Amino acid sequence: MSEALQLDNIATRLMKVQQHWNDPGRASQLADALAASRVVWHGIQNALAESTLAIPVEIQHNLLILSVYADGKINDCEATPSTEGVGSLAALTRTLAVRLKEWRVAA
Numbered sequence: 715m716s717e718a719l720q721l722d723n724i725a726t727r728l729m730k731v732q733q734h735w736n737d738p739g740r741a742s743q744l745a746d747a748l749a750a751s752r753v754v755w756h757g758i759q760n761a762l763a764e765s766t767l768a769i770p771v772e773i774q775h776n777l778l779i780l781s782v783y784a785d786g787k788i789n790d791c792e793a794t795p796s797t798e799g800v801g802s803l804a805a806l807t808r809t810l811a812v813r814l815k816e817w818r819v820a821a
Contacts, residue, residue, distance in 0.1 A: 720754045721811035728804035755784045
């Protein structure tokens with residue numbers, strides 16, 4: 715469940731950056747949120763590699779694909795920051811957080 719909570723937290727941080735895009739501290743807040751996001755997504759990849767996530771194998775495979783996609787989105791947000799890119803990453807992150815909670819409950 716900690717992955718879901720971490721992802722939910724990251725999504726909230728990303729959404730705050732998006733909502734306050736014109737604030738003076740946006741660049742550093744975005745950099746911090748993206749770095750934290752990368753840590754969580756890489757943590758999920760490591761958990762998948764070590765088979766420590768208690769979710770079905772087919773979901774693990776999809777989660778690996780999704781985590782690689784998220785890593786690309788993080789790179790895009792770093793290279794070319796935009797409210798759309800940050801919003802897309804936030805939505806992806808929040809959706810996965812919800813799904814992980816559902817999968818854990820169902821398991």
